Amino acid sequence: MDRRKFIKYAGLASGSLALAGVSAGSFMADRSKDSYTGWGRTPYGKDQFFNRTPFLVEKPTYQVVGKPERITYVENIFRRNAELYRLLMDRHPDGITWDKSQGIEGLPEPLKTYYTNHPSAFEEFFRMREKAREQRANWEKYKDKYHLAEAWSTAHSSFLRGPEPFPAEPSGPPEEADFRGVNPNPLPLKSPEHGSKLIKKIAHSFGATLVGIARIKKEWVYQGSLRGVGRVDFEVPKHWKYAVVFAVPHEWESFYANPVYGTSYDAYSMLRYISGKLEVFIKEIGYSARSHVPPGQYDLIMPPLGIDAGLGELGRNGILITPELGGNTRLAAISTDMPLEADKPIDAGINKFCKKCKICAEECPSGSISFDDAPKHVTRGFKRWKIDQDKCYTAWNSFATSHAKGCRICLAVCPYSRKNNWIHTLAREVDPRDPTGLTGKAMLEMQKNFFDYPGANEYLPPPDGNNKTFGKPPDWLLTEEWFDV
Ligand code: SF4
Numbered sequence: 260m261d262r263r264k265f266i267k268y269a270g271l272a273s274g275s276l277a278l279a280g281v282s283a284g285s286f287m288a289d290r291s292k293d294s295y296t297g298w299g300r301t302p303y304g305k306d307q308f309f310n311r312t313p314f315l316v317e318k319p320t321y322q323v324v325g326k327p328e329r330i331t332y333v334e335n336i337f338r339r340n341a342e343l344y345r346l347l348m349d350r351h352p353d354g355i356t357w358d359k360s361q362g363i364e365g366l367p368e369p370l371k372t373y374y375t376n377h378p379s380a381f382e383e384f385f386r387m388r389e390k391a392r393e394q395r396a397n398w399e400k401y402k403d404k405y406h407l408a409e410a411w412s413t414a415h416s417s418f419l420r421g422p423e424p425f426p427a428e429p430s431g432p433p434e435e436a437d438f439r440g441v442n443p444n445p446l447p448l449k450s451p452e453h454g455s456k457l458i459k460k461i462a463h464s465f466g467a468t469l470v471g472i473a474r475i476k477k478e479w480v481y482q483g484s485l486r487g488v489g490r491v492d493f494e495v496p497k498h499w500k501y502a503v504v505f506a507v508p509h510e511w512e513s514f515y516a517n518p519v520y521g522t523s524y525d526a527y528s529m530l531r532y533i534s535g536k537l538e539v540f541i542k543e544i545g546y547s548a549r550s551h552v553p554p555g556q557y558d559l560i561m562p563p564l565g566i567d568a569g570l571g572e573l574g575r576n577g578i579l580i581t582p583e584l585g586g587n588t589r590l591a592a593i594s595t596d597m598p599l600e601a602d603k604p605i606d607a608g609i610n611k612f613c614k615k616c617k618i619c620a621e622e623c624p625s626g627s628i629s630f631d632d633a634p635k636h637v638t639r640g641f642k643r644w645k646i647d648q649d650k651c652y653t654a655w656n657s658f659a660t661s662h663a664k665g666c667r668i669c670l671a672v673c674p675y676s677r678k679n680n681w682i683h684t685l686a687r688e689v690d691p692r693d694p695t696g697l698t699g700k701a702m703l704e705m706q707k708n709f710f711d712y713p714g715a716n717e718y719l720p721p722p723d724g725n726n727k728t729f730g731k732p733p734d735w736l737l738t739e740e741w742f743d744v
């Protein structure tokens with residue numbers, strides 16, 4: 260590097276370090292719920308909250324003018340209409356039959372009383388039915404223009420379809436299961452680039468924090484067992500062309516308080532909902548789709564797909580570390596034949612930082628994470644840091660709480676696992692651009708000095724440790740705050 264460049268880079272690094280030093284406390288800040296998704300505030304976030312305190316009153320503003328009564332179910336339009344529909348379709352649960360010619364007089368109770376008191380509602384029901392018929396007939400005229408809106412709404416309501424779980428597990432070979440429910444008349448997609456942009460926007464609208472697209476390589480497909488078929492060796496289905504890979508973080512406060520206050524299932528349940536909706540959406544617009552979701556409903560392995568999709572890099576702790584969420588990145592994917600444009604992988608200096616950091620290895624209560632400076636272990640043809648899965652799983656089964664069957668300490672202690680506050684943004688922007696390595700070194704020093712690391716054994720229950728957590732548990736998870744214990 261020439262002298263001028265060195266001075267420029269050194270200046271950049273030291274400037275950022277000064278800023279970082281002054282503001283180290285910011286690492287601990289920004290713990291409010293409004294940045295839950297970890298990619299800045301939620302679209303409507305904090306600013307949408309309203310300070311109610313000046314407007315608190317002793318009595319509610321509704322007016323009581325008579326003797327309050329309980330609501331009956333037929334006062335709810337949807338339940339009332341459903342009851343009338345069942346009668347018209349001869350599907351009343353008690354076998355009661357009725358047709359319109361019998362009028363309100365012939366209706367069973369409580370419909371009879373309701374419509375006797377509200378005869379216009381009875382007339383309106385039949386007007387509504389006519390309109391619904393017209394609406395269905397008109398759909399032919401509108402269906403292209405509102406194709407996406409319809410698909411988006413259908414995806415949102417798909418959780419109602421059953422059966423559990425959601426998304427439904429595939430049944431039968433992928434060539435059948437992944438195409439079940441696919442719209443046979445898709446509109447022509449303008450380009451794969453349009454496809455990728457659209458799917459990313461839709462995935463975000465369903466709640467995904469990060470979304471990337473990867474081509475599916477055969478080495479990322481499990482062998483020996485295929486969901487919907489059973490234990491078989493199989494060729495990678497030809498329609499598994501792309502993976503839409505998406506991520507959400509765990510709830511941050513409980514996440515920092517791993518192992519005993521955290522859980523894997525807060526993120527898992529969100530991923531399953533996103534995935535189920537995305538699967539339906541992709542089918543609605545005419546392409547095959549299969550969800551690969553936690554805890555174990557995968558035919559694809561996630562971290563390498565996340566790397567290919569440009570979401571992040573593999574950390575020493577064996578998981579995907581992303582610049583936005585660090586190790587607080589939980590993944591799911593949809594495999595599809597939709598024409599998409601794959602993203603490029605990134606090198607944001609994470610792997611390089613891992614070589615020096617080793618915090619996860621130091622804090623791992625089972626000693627499962629390698630301390631090697633550089634990755635040496637070879638797994639299925641790929642060099643990586645070795646993780647002892649079996650020892651790790653023993654730790655999962657050792658903590659005071661068994662509900663979450665997990666540990667997640669190596670995720671929580673990772674310096675990249677910080678909310679998207681400005682200091683985090685600065686660090687992740689400057690470090691990968693700083694060829695002197697000074698920024699990374701200083702960030703690591705700060706990390707080790709400003710954060711309290713209990714030490715590997717302390718996370719375990721007595722007699723080996725003291726049930727310690729990395730971060731302070733949130734008050735809303737402290738039993739003693741709310742119950743007499
Ligand atoms: S804690 Fe450090 S070594 Fe471990 S994954 Fe995070 S950055 Fe890498």
Ligand code: SF4
Pocket residue numbers: 576619622623624625626627628646650651652654655665666667668669670
């Ligand atoms: S989950 Fe816990 S036990 Fe397993 S590698 Fe990470 S820190 Fe170690």
